[in-house]
Amino acid sequence: MISRGRHQKAEIAKALKAVTQRDGLEVEEIHRGHRWGVLRCLACRAELDIYSTPPKPEVSAKLIRKFDLNH
Amino acid sequence: MAHTEGRLIMDPEQEEHDFTLVIDRPITEDETDRLFETTAGDATPERTTQRTLLHFVREAPSLAVAIASAVLDVEQAGLTTAGVGSNDLVDLSEIATRVGRSHESVRLLAAGKRGTGGFPAVQNGLYSWALVRAWFAGYDPEAVGSPTEDQLVYDRMIVAADHVVRARSLTHGQAGGLAALLSA
Numbered sequence: 301m302i303s304r305g306r307h308q309k310a311e312i313a314k315a316l317k318a319v320t321q322r323d324g325l326e327v328e329e330i331h332r333g334h335r336w337g338v339l340r341c342l343a344c345r346a347e348l349d350i351y352s353t354p355p356k357p358e359v360s361a362k363l364i365r366k367f368d369l370n371h
Numbered sequence: 372m373a374h375t376e377g378r379l380i381m382d383p384e385q386e387e388h389d390f391t392l393v394i395d396r397p398i399t400e401d402e403t404d405r406l407f408e409t410t411a412g413d414a415t416p417e418r419t420t421q422r423t424l425l426h427f428v429r430e431a432p433s434l435a436v437a438i439a440s441a442v443l444d445v446e447q448a449g450l451t452t453a454g455v456g457s458n459d460l461v462d463l464s465e466i467a468t469r470v471g472r473s474h475e476s477v478r479l480l481a482a483g484k485r486g487t488g489g490f491p492a493v494q495n496g497l498y499s500w501a502l503v504r505a506w507f508a509g510y511d512p513e514a515v516g517s518p519t520e521d522q523l524v525y526d527r528m529i530v531a532a533d534h535v536v537r538a539r540s541l542t543h544g545q546a547g548g549l550a551a552l553l554s555a
């Protein structure tokens with residue numbers, strides 16, 4: 301079952317919520333293959349992949365915060 | 372690596388290594404899925420219009436082994452690595468570990484409630500290790516004495532790995548006698 305709106309891993313959902321508080325970043329849910337979705341920078345169109353079942357969700361959360369820092 | 376009562380237990384011989392492999396074009400959706408399979412999910416792609424950054428956090432006995440195995444895993448997915456870069460961003464816990472202080476001590480220094488002030492700026496809980504290291508060099512040089520050496524080794528290894536990967540790409544893996552120069 302595909303549940304939309306929130307990543308099932310709490311630390312990823314929390315990181316996504318934090319970084320999309322500001323304008324300029326958006327989340328697109330894809331739910332295809334291994335990807336849950338992408339985090340996109342609206343200014344430069346860079347995209348960070350977000351896996352549905354990453355082996356280490358805390359690493360994904362950290363990369364989401366780094367992406368925010370760099371865009 | 373084994374799971375015991377829900378906790379990750381790392382092999383004592385294994386350490387986590389952070390680095391970024393660069394692919395000189397945006398990768399496709401199929402390639403992304405293949406990459407997840409060949410790297411066991413420890414590469415996270417960041418796509419721009421010109422290139423893809425593969426952010427790795429990989430357990431291995433050394434950085435060199437981590438990078439070499441990652442490059443081969445990427446090739447298994449049908450992709451060619453064009454370069455290697457470092458991951459510079461650290462959180463307070465990582466800083467505390469690297470300077471050998473408690474998390475609370477580092478938190479107070481960062482907040483300017485202790486120390487000389489002027490601690491490097493934080494964004495979303497992350498600091499540039501290069502800036503933090505430079506700040507500690509002025510405040511408490513001993514704290515960054517041996518970690519700095521590790522960091523210098525890390526920086527040198529990243530640059531060396533970048534050159535080796537570029538050489539591999541230039542020679543299509545057929546470096547012949549040149550490979551001997553790296554271990555002679």
Ligand SMILES: [Zn+2]
Nearest residue numbers: 341344346371
């Ligand atoms: Zn951007």
